[in-house]
Amino acid sequence: TQPKPRANPHAGGGRPPPTTMPGDASTAAAALAQAEADLSAGRLLAAQRQARRAARLDPDSxxxxxxxxxxxxxxxxxxxxRATLLLPEDPKSSLASDPDAVRRHYKSLSRSLRPDDGASSYPAAAAAAQEALRRAADAYAALKDERDAPPPPPTFWTACAGCRLLHEFDRQYVGFRLTxxxxxxxxxxxEVPPPPPPKKHKAEKTLAEMQLQLAKRRGKDHKVPQSSSSDEYDEPAESEVQEEDLVSDHSGQMTVEDSDFYNFDADRVEKCFKRGQVWALYGDDDGMPRHYALVEMASPGRQFRAQIRWLEHQPDGKEGKPCGSFKVGREAMVHSVNVFSHLVACERVAREKYRVYPKKGSVWALHAGEYADTGRPKYDFVVFLSGYSNVHGISFxxxxxxxxxRSIFTRREIGVHAIQYLREGDVGMLSHQTPAKKVSKGESSALPPGDCWELDPASLPAELLHA
Incomplete structure (x- = not known):
């Protein structure tokens, strides 16, 4: 047998086919040069297109x-x-939940972002690679922290009874009075149903999409007859339409009924405010209405505005004390009726001085310590049976x-001690007045005998509402 002839490595049949033709390599180099220029000018999309073209022409580049x-x-x-690390959005992908797969992907991405020895020929590309490497490292660290962090506490959605806006709080505060x-x-x-997820809008439109949208709008303009009257139809802007949709979607979910019978919110609508009135406002500490303000101007309507002047307690000038003499102080502008609780029955003793004490038939809260489990203020509620006197005090x-x-109260029957007296030195026990309405016995057969009052739930602590 004769030995087989060895193949000549320099012959055409033994040489692997070239991956890049000479003409393609020069075109790829030109594309890289153009990408470098686009990067220097800040045109990332254009640079990416040129880089993709160069990689297609010269896969070995x-x-x-x-x-x-x-x-x-x-x-x-x-x-x-996840987007910065170029991870797939598919939740079923192994990269969505496998930490080892994510780590291997990050290492591979980091290697692909390290420029070679010829990076000096493309300084803008080298700088872009360094910035991308830094972002990828930060994204991977954030992803690790997110994975290692403890699960967030459960939450619930609730709606403000005043402004009707939805808010998310920790679930431990269900049933509490919130600000x-x-x-x-x-x-x-x-708790109310959560809002629907926001609608996603495309960030960019192509020229064809913009022309199509413009043609549709022109078609609408031709169909709407023009009118010379003041009631001319104006097509709302896109942002206005989205806002109206948001209101209509949530308006049915945001009504929170607090009271049993009476609607206390009807007593603090925009048309109720007049110049010269004194109103009680909710405080920031526990949300009870123990701040007073004089209304100097009220502008009802969609854009409600009220110019007020705070009443400062005399002689110390502090706010938040419910009884005593008050002097008109600093000015403020209020843009919502929801900070107001009720009209204050006060006595004007001078041009800018007022006197506030409980009136006969009014319901007030007395300080009664704190709740042992929450540490929040605790109150006793009383009805005053006479007006205040510096000599005799006031009976309650x-x-x-x-x-x-939830908010119906009746007189406590304790025999000869059913009537108590608050002397002048005991006025500090008063916390705040609570709006109240006497309940007619015809409204519910479940009411006990004797007088009953419904108290405004907005001025009651959450612990009492759920007791």
Missing amino acids: AAASVLLAATSVLLADAGCP CPSCRRTFLGS GYLDKVEGF
Whole structure:
């Protein structure tokens, strides 16, 4: 047998086919040069297109692959670590839940972002790769922290009874009296259905899409007859339409009924405010209405505005004391009725001086310590049976909550001690006045015998409402 002839390595049949033609390599180099110019001018999308073209023409070009990876990272959403790391959005993907797979992907991405020795020829591309590498490292660290962090506490959605806006709180506060972050009014944290997810809008439109939208709008303009009257139809802007949709979607979910019978909110609508009135406002500490203000101007309507002047307690000038002499103080502008609780029955003793004490038939809260489990203030509620006198003080009777109702109270029967007296030195026991309405016995057969009052739930602590 004769030995087989060895193949000549320099012959055409033994040489692997070239991956890049000479003409393609020069075109790829030109594309990289154009990408470098686009990067220097801040045109990331254009640079990415040129890098993709160079990688297609010359698959062996390390500079093209580095630039393509760098522009992909820089164009990703910087606020989303998964997008910055170029991870797939599919939740079923192994990269969505496997930490080891994510780590291997990050290492591979980091290697692809490290420029080779020829990076000096493309300084802008090298700088872009360094920035992309930094962002990828930050995104991977954020993803690790997010994975290692303890699960967030359960939350619930609730709606402010005043401004009707939805808010999310920790679930441990269900049933507590909360302060609305928008209007600062306190309300009962009752759970409501969560809002629907926001609609996603495309961030960019192509020229064809813009022309199509413009043609549709022109078609609408031709269909709407023009009128010379003042009631001419104006097409709302896109942002206005979205806002109206948001209101209509949530308006049915945001009504929170606190009271059993009487609607106390009807006593503090925009048309109720007049110049010269003194109103009680909710405080920031526990949300009870123990601040007073004089209304100097009220502008009702959609854009409610009220110019007020705070009443400062005399002689110390402090706010938040419910009884005594008050002097008109600093000015403020209020843009929401939801910070107001009720009209104050006060006595004007001088041009800018007022006197506030409980009136006969009014219901007030007395300080009664704190709740042992929450540490929140505890109150006793009383109805005053006479007016205040510096000599004799004022008489009152304690109120107890009626079982089966949230805010219905009746007189406490304690024999000869049914009537108590508050002397001049005991006025500091008063916390705040609570709006109240006497309940007619015809409204519910479950009411006990004797007089009953319904108290405004906005001026009651949450612990008492759920007791």
